[in-house]
Amino acid sequence: xxxxxxxxxxxxxxAMPAIDGxxxxxxxxxxxxxxxxxxxxxxxxxxxxxxxxxxxxxxPSAPVDFCRQNLVHGxxxxxxxxxxxxxxxxxxxxxxxxxxxxxxxxxxxxCASNEVFLASTGVIGEPLDAGKFSHLLxxxxxxxxxxxxxEAAKAIMTTDTYPKVATETVLLAGVPxxxxxxxxxxxxxxxxxxxxxxxxxxxxxxxxxxLQALLDKAVGATFNxxxxxxxxxxxDTLMLFSTGTAATRGAPAIADVDDRRLDxxxxxxxxxxxxxxxxxxxxxxxxxxxxxxxxxxxxxSVSAKRIALSIANSPLVKTAVAGEDANWGRVVMAVGKAGExxxxxxxxxxxxxxxxxxxxxxxxxxxxxxxxxxxxxEDIAIRVDLGIGDGTATVWTCDLTKEYVAxxxxxxx
Amino acid sequence: xxxxxxxxxxxxxxAMPAIDGxxxxxxxxxxxxxxxxxxxxxxxxxxxxxxxxxxxxxxPSAPVDFCRQNLVHGxxxxxxxxxxxxxxxxxxxxxxxxxxxxxxxxxxxxCASNEVFLASTGVIGEPLDAGKFSHLLxxxxxxxxxxxxxEAAKAIMTTDTYPKVATETVLLAGVPxxxxxxxxxxxxxxxxxxxxxxxxxxxxxxxxxxLQALLDKAVGATFNxxxxxxxxxxxDTLMLFSTGTAATRGAPAIADVDDRRLDxxxxxxxxxxxxxxxxxxxxxxxxxxxxxxxxxxxxxSVSAKRIALSIANSPLVKTAVAGEDANWGRVVMAVGKAGExxxxxxxxxxxxxxxxxxxxxxxxxxxxxxxxxxxxxEDIAIRVDLGIGDGTATVWTCDLTKEYVAxxxxxxx
Numbered sequence: 001x002x003x004x005x006x007x008x009x010x011x012x013x014x015a016m017p018a019i020d021g022x023x024x025x026x027x028x029x030x031x032x033x034x035x036x037x038x039x040x041x042x043x044x045x046x047x048x049x050x051x052x053x054x055x056x057x058x059x060p061s062a063p064v065d066f067c068r069q070n071l072v073h074g075x076x077x078x079x080x081x082x083x084x085x086x087x088x089x090x091x092x093x094x095x096x097x098x099x100x101x102x103x104x105x106x107x108x109x110x111c112a113s114n115e116v117f118l119a120s121t122g123v124i125g126e127p128l129d130a131g132k133f134s135h136l137l138x139x140x141x142x143x144x145x146x147x148x149x150x151e152a153a154k155a156i157m158t159t160d161t162y163p164k165v166a167t168e169t170v171l172l173a174g175v176p177x178x179x180x181x182x183x184x185x186x187x188x189x190x191x192x193x194x195x196x197x198x199x200x201x202x203x204x205x206x207x208x209x210x211l212q213a214l215l216d217k218a219v220g221a222t223f224n225x226x227x228x229x230x231x232x233x234x235x236d237t238l239m240l241f242s243t244g245t246a247a248t249r250g251a252p253a254i255a256d257v258d259d260r261r262l263d264x265x266x267x268x269x270x271x272x273x274x275x276x277x278x279x280x281x282x283x284x285x286x287x288x289x290x291x292x293x294x295x296x297x298x299x300x301s302v303s304a305k306r307i308a309l310s311i312a313n314s315p316l317v318k319t320a321v322a323g324e325d326a327n328w329g330r331v332v333m334a335v336g337k338a339g340e341x342x343x344x345x346x347x348x349x350x351x352x353x354x355x356x357x358x359x360x361x362x363x364x365x366x367x368x369x370x371x372x373x374x375x376x377x378e379d380i381a382i383r384v385d386l387g388i389g390d391g392t393a394t395v396w397t398c399d400l401t402k403e404y405v406a407x408x409x410x411x412x413x
Numbered sequence: 414x415x416x417x418x419x420x421x422x423x424x425x426x427x428a429m430p431a432i433d434g435x436x437x438x439x440x441x442x443x444x445x446x447x448x449x450x451x452x453x454x455x456x457x458x459x460x461x462x463x464x465x466x467x468x469x470x471x472x473p474s475a476p477v478d479f480c481r482q483n484l485v486h487g488x489x490x491x492x493x494x495x496x497x498x499x500x501x502x503x504x505x506x507x508x509x510x511x512x513x514x515x516x517x518x519x520x521x522x523x524c525a526s527n528e529v530f531l532a533s534t535g536v537i538g539e540p541l542d543a544g545k546f547s548h549l550l551x552x553x554x555x556x557x558x559x560x561x562x563x564e565a566a567k568a569i570m571t572t573d574t575y576p577k578v579a580t581e582t583v584l585l586a587g588v589p590x591x592x593x594x595x596x597x598x599x600x601x602x603x604x605x606x607x608x609x610x611x612x613x614x615x616x617x618x619x620x621x622x623x624l625q626a627l628l629d630k631a632v633g634a635t636f637n638x639x640x641x642x643x644x645x646x647x648x649d650t651l652m653l654f655s656t657g658t659a660a661t662r663g664a665p666a667i668a669d670v671d672d673r674r675l676d677x678x679x680x681x682x683x684x685x686x687x688x689x690x691x692x693x694x695x696x697x698x699x700x701x702x703x704x705x706x707x708x709x710x711x712x713x714s715v716s717a718k719r720i721a722l723s724i725a726n727s728p729l730v731k732t733a734v735a736g737e738d739a740n741w742g743r744v745v746m747a748v749g750k751a752g753e754x755x756x757x758x759x760x761x762x763x764x765x766x767x768x769x770x771x772x773x774x775x776x777x778x779x780x781x782x783x784x785x786x787x788x789x790x791e792d793i794a795i796r797v798d799l800g801i802g803d804g805t806a807t808v809w810t811c812d813l814t815k816e817y818v819a820x821x822x823x824x825x826x
Contacts, residue, residue, distance in 0.1 A: 057749030059757040089745045089757060091774030124742025125775050234749055315728070315813075316821055323822030329537025332502045336470030336647055344472040344502060361504035362538050400728075401822070402815040408729055409736030409814070 008282035008290055008378065008398075009162040016149035016167050019178055019203045021045055021243025023144035026155040029133035032084030032122055037155035039133045041140045042079040042199065043109055048241040050076040050117065051211035053219050055236035062087045062094035063118040064235055066102065070114045074208035076241055077111035079199060080118050080137065081156050083184075087120040087128040088234040097130040104134035108141040119197050119237045121158055121184065153182040156197055159407065160186045160283050166275035168268035173261045175251040177204035179268055183276035186228070186283045198223065198238045198276055204265055205244035205253045213257040214266055215240045222273035225305070225395040227312050228284035240269075281396045286403030289321055290396065294383045298391030299341040305393035310338035311382065318400035321380050326371035328356045335384060346387035351375065421695035421703055421791065421811075422575040429562035429580050430591055432616045434458055434656025436557035439568040442546035445497030445535055450568040452546045454553045455492040455612065456522055461654040463489040463530065464625035466632050468649035475500045475507035476531040477648060479515070483527045487621035489654055490524035492612060493531050493550065494569050496597075500533040500541040501647040510543040517547035521554040532610050532650045534571055534597065566595040569610055572820065573599045573696050579688035581681040586674045588664040590617035592681055596689040599641070599696045611636070611651045611689055617678055618657035618666045626670040627679055628653045635686035638718070638808040640725050641697035653682075694809045699816030702734055703809065707796045711804030712754040718806035723751035724795065731813035734793050739784035741769045748797060759800030764788065 022044055026037040052071050054064050080101055087094050102116040109116075120128060153163035164183040169176050185196035206214075215238065223238055247253060254262055282290050293312045298304035311317055311334040320327035328349045335342050345360035352374040355363045374380075380399075435457055439450040465484050467477050493514055500507050515529040522529075533541060566576035577596040582589050598609035619627075628651065636651055660666060667675055695703050706725045711717035724730055724747040733740035741762045748755050758773035765787040768776050787793075793812075 055749075056752065057746070058752065058755040059745050059749030059760070086742075089742060089760075089770065089774060091758065091772060093774065124745060125770065127774075234746055315817070319818050319821035322818065325822070329499075329502060332472050332537060333470070333647055336468075336472030339469065339471065342471040345504065347472070347502075357502065357538065359504060361502060361506065361540075400818060402818045404728070405732050405735065405813060405815045405818060408732035409738070 005161045006283050006287060008287055010279065013150065013165060014167050016165055016180055017169065017178055018146035019180055019201050019243060020146070020245035021048065021203060022201050022241070023146055024148035024152045025140035025144035026148065026151045027133065027136045027140055029082070029136060031082055031132050037151065038083045039136060040081040040152050040155040041105070041137060041144060043141050043144045044077050044241065044243060046243070047075040047077055047115060048243050049206060049208040049211055050074060050239065050241050051208055051215045052237065052239040053215055055233055057234045059089065059234050061120060061235040062090060062098045063120045064237060066098040067117050067119070067237065070117060073114045075115050076117055077115040078105045078109040078117070079239070080105050080116065081197065082120050082133060083156050083158050084122040085120055085126055085128040086122050086124050086235050088124045090125065090127050093127045097128045100130040101134055104137045108137040117239060119235070121156060121197055121235060124234060149180055149182060153184070156182070156184040158184065158186070159285060160184050162283060164276055164279040164283070166272045168272050170264045170268040172204050172246065172251045172265055175246055175249050177202060177246045177251055177265065179272050181272045181276050183280055185280040186285050196223070196233060196236045196280060200239070200272060201241045201243065203243050203246040205247040205251055206242045207255045210254055210257045211240050211242055214269055218266070218270045218273050222270065222277040226277045226281045227309060227395065227397050228281065278396055281398050284398035285407045286401040287398030288401055289399040290379050291321055291398060292379070292381045292394060292396055294381065294394045295386070296383065296392045297385040297387045297389060299389040300391040301393055302391070303340040304391035305395065306340050307335055307338045307342070307384065308393045308395040310334045311384065312395045312397035315400055318397065321375070322399035322401045324372065324375040326351045326356060326375050331382060331384060332357070341388060342386055343388060348385045348387065350383040352377070352381050418574045419696050419700060421700055423692065426563065426578060427580050429578055429593055430582065431559035432591055432593055432614055432656060433559070433658035434461065434616060435614050435654070436559055437561040437565050438553035438557035439561065439564045440546065440549045440553055442495070442549060444495055444545050450564065451496045452549060453494040453565050453568040454518070454550060454557060456554050456557045457490050457654065457656060459656070460488040460490055460528060461656050462619060462621040462624055463487060463652065463654050464621055464628045465650065465652040466628055468646055470647045472502065472647050474533060474648040475503060475511045476533045477650060479511040480530050480532070480650065483530060486527045488528050489530055490528040491518045491522040491530070492652070493518050493529065494610065495533050495546060496569050496571055497535040498533060498539055498541040499535050499537050499648050501537045503538065503540050506540045510541045513543040514547055517550045521550040530652060532648065534569060534610055534648060537647060562593055562595060566597070569595070569597040571597065571599070572698060573597050575696060577689055577692040577696070579685045581685050583677045583681040585617050585659065585664045585678055588659055588662050590615060590659045590664055590678065592685050594685045594689050596693055598693040599698050609636070609646060609649045609693060613652070613685060614654045614656065616656050616659040618660040618664055619655045620668045623667055623670045624653050624655055627682055631679070631683045631686050635683065635690040639690045639694045640722060640808065640810050641694060691809055694811050697811035698820045699814040700811035701814055702812040703792050704734055704811060705792070705794045705807060705809055707794065707807045708799065709796070709805045710798040710800045710802060712802040713804040714806055715804070716753040717804035718808065719753050720748055720751045720755070720797065720799070721806045721808040723747045724797065725808045725810035728813055731810065734788070735812035735814045737785065737788040739764045739769060739788050744795060744797060745770070754801060755799055756801060761798045761800065763796040765790070765794050
C-alpha cells in the first residue's frame with residue numbers, strides 16, 4: 001500500500017457542514033488494517049429517500065446485489081460500509097455476511113432490514129467475517145454524530161492516499177440546502193484494494209424517484225467520465241440520500257424531476273460529484289499528473305466520449321504523459337483505434353494551448369521546446385478536434401507510472 | 414530503446430530455406446538508426462499472387478492506404494519496407510513519399526507501380542524522406558539473394574529485441590511446398606516504435622483470392638489473438654505472397670478455397686502465423702512472462718474471445734502476473750467488465766493446473782503456496798470456464814512491468 005500522499009492531493013479540505021437527520025460513526029474493527037478505522041455507519045433518524053447507481057460488472061459483489069434489492073423500497077435508515085474486504089466472489093457465504101450485517105444494523109438502528117444499505121471494499125474472494133464488526137454497530141448507532149464527514153471518508157479508504165470530501169450549499173426555492181459527499185477509490189476501478197464507493201447526502205426534501213433521475217443524469221459527466229486503468233470494479237457504488245430536513249426550514253417537497261426549482265440543486269449535485277470524481281483520478285495509483293481529454297467536433301457526443309476514453313485508457317498515451325513527452329502520434333493512434341468516425345486529414349490535436357497537429361500532419365508551427373515545457377505541468381490538457389460534427393465529451397485520467405506497476409504488482413506478494 | 418534481449422526470446426532460430434522466385438536485399442540508409450540495416454526489399458522475378466490484411470485503425474498510415482489500393486490488382490513484383498519512420502499522419506507529404514518510393518522500386522525491378530507494396534514502421538508524424546533510401550533500391554534489386562530471411566527480419570526491427578522468423582514445409586498434392594514468414598512488433602501494437610508488420614511468402618501455386626481467404630481465416634486465431642497493451646497501430650500490415658514456383662516441381666495450381674488439397678497447407682500457414690504472433694508477444698515491451706488466456710464454456714466463441722481479451726488487456730491482471738501474484742480476484746473483475754453473459758456462481762478459474770475458484774467462491778482446496786509456486790514460471794496459463802455454453806477462445810499476452818513504462822515513458826524524452 002501507498003505510504004506517501006499523492007502529489008495531486010487537494011491542498012486543503014472544505015469545512016463539511018452538518019446535515020440534519022444524518023449521524024455518522026466510525027470504528028476500528030481490524031478487518032484487515034491495524035491502527036485505523038475500517039467501519040462506517042450512517043444513521044438516518046427518520047427514513048431517508050434513496051437512489052443509487054452501481055457497477056455494470058456481470059460479477060457484482062454481494063453488497064451490490066443486496067443494495068439493488070433494497071433500492072426498490074426507496075427508503076434508507078442505515079448505511080454500513082467496511083474497508084479491507086470487498087465481500088465479492090464470496091458466494092453463499094458472501095450473502096450470509098450481508099444478511100448478518102443488515103440484521104445487526106437494523107437491530108442497532110431500529111428499522112427494517114430492507115432499509116439498510118451496505119458496501120464493502122478491499123480484497124476480492126476472501127470470505128468477509130461480519131462478526132468482526134456487527135457487534136460494534138449498536139454502540140456506533142448510539143454514539144453517531146452529525147459532524148464526522150471527514151472521519152467517514154477516512155474509514156472507507158483502501159489504497160487511497162487521502163480522504164475525499166465535497167460540499168455545496170445552494171438555494172432551493174429560496175431556502176439553503178446542503179449536499180455533502182464522500183468517496184474512495186484510487187485505481188479506477190481496481191477491484192482488489194480500490195473499489196470506487198461514494199455516498200452523498202442532502203437535506204433537500206426530494207423524492208427517491210427524482211433523486212434517482214438526478215443521479216442517473218449527473219453520473220455521466222462525472223464518475224462515468226473518469227478512468228485510471230480501464231478496469232471496472234465488482235463493487236462500484238454511488239448512492240444519494242435525502243433526509244428532507246430542510247422542509248422544516250421551509251424548503252418545498254420536490255416530487256417531479258422537471259420542477260424548475262431543482263435547477264440550481266442539480267447543478268450543485270453535479271459539482272459535488274465532479275469534485276469527488278476528480279479527487280479519485282488525482283489519487284490514481286502511482287499518479288503524478290492529471291490528464292483532461294477533451295474531444296470536440298465528433299460525429300456525436302457518444303462517439304466523442306468513446307474516442308476520449310480510447311485516448312484516456314491508452315497505456316501508450318498515459319506512459320508518454322508520465323515521461324513528459326508530447327507524443328501526439330499516440331493520440332492519433334488512440335483516435336484511430338476507437339473505431340468511431342474520424343478523418344485523419346481533418347484532425348487537430350492540442351497539448352495545453354499548443355496545436356501540435358493539424359490537417360493530417362504535424363502543425364507547421366510545432367515547437368518541440370514549447371510543447372515539452374507544457375508537459376512539465378501537473379495538469380495536462382489534451383484536446384482533439386475531429387472536424388466532422390458537433391459531438392463533444394471530456395474525460396479525466398492520470399498518467400501511468402512505474403509506481404502503478406509497483407502498487408499493483410507488489411502489494412499482495 | 415531496449416538494449417538487452419527479452420528473456421522470452423527463442424533459444425534458437427530455424428534454418429530458413431530459400432524460396433524460388435523471391436530474392437531479398439537489405440541496406441543501411443540511416444533513416445533514423447545508425448549502424449544497422451533499415452531498408453528491406455523483396456523482389457519477385459515473376460509476378461507473385463498477393464493477399465493482405467491491415468490495421469482497422471481509422472487513421473491508417475500512408476503505406477497502408479497505398480497497399481490497400483494496389484491489392485485489388487492481386488499481383489506483386491516488389492515489397493519495400495523501412496524502419497525508423499512509420500510515414501503515418503504525414504498527410505500529403507506522406508502520400509508523396511509512398512509514390513516516390515514506389516516509382517524508384519518499379520524502376521529498379523522493372524514493373525508497374527501497382528505491383529509494388531510498401532510498409533513503414535517507426536515514429537509517427539515525422540515526414541519520411543524517401544530520398545534517404547530510394548536511390549538504394551536499384552543496387553538492392555540487382556544484389557538481392559534468395560537466402561537472406563534472417564537479415565530481412567533484422568532490417569524491419571524497431572523496439573524488437575530479436576528478429577522473428579518461422580518456416581514450414583508441407584506437401585501440396587504430394588509436392589513439398591514451403592512457407593517462410595518474418596514479423597516485427599514489440600508493443601502490440603505500439604504506434605511509435607513497434608508497429609506490427611509481417612510478410613509471408615510461399616512457392617505453392619495458389620491464386621490471390623484463395624490466399625486472401627486463407628489469410629482472413631488464419632489471422633483470427635493468430636495475430637488477432639495476441640495483445641501486448643491493447644493499443645492498435647496505424648500501420649499493422651500482414652501480407653502473404655505466392656511465387657507459384659513449386660508448379661515447376663509438379664505442384665497443382667489451386668484456384669478454389671474449398672480444394673481439399675489445401676488442408677495441410679492451411680494448417681501449416683496457421684502454424685507459421687501462430688509462431689510469428691507468439692514471438693511478437695514474447696518480445697512485448699518489458700515482458701518477463703508470457704500469459705495464455707483460455708476461456709471455455711462461454712455463451713459463444715465471439716463472447717469467449719471478448720472475455721479472453723478483457724482479461725488479457727487488464728492492467729491489473731498483467732501487473733499481478735508481473736508480481737507473481739495468483740490474483741484471481743482480478744480475473745473475476747475482468748470477466749465481469751467484459752459485458753458478456755457470465756454467472757458468478759458458475760465460474761471456475763485455474764492458474765496452470767490449479768483450480769483457484771469455483772462455484773462463486775474460492776476453491777476449498779486452494780493453496781496459496783502451490784499457486785505462488787506456479788506463478789514463478791515463465792509461461793503462465795490462465796483458464797476461465799464460464800459454465801454456460803460451448804464458446805471457447807485462446808489469446809496470448811505478456812505481463813505489464815515497470816520496464817514497459819520505462820520503454821514507453823522515457824524513450825523520446
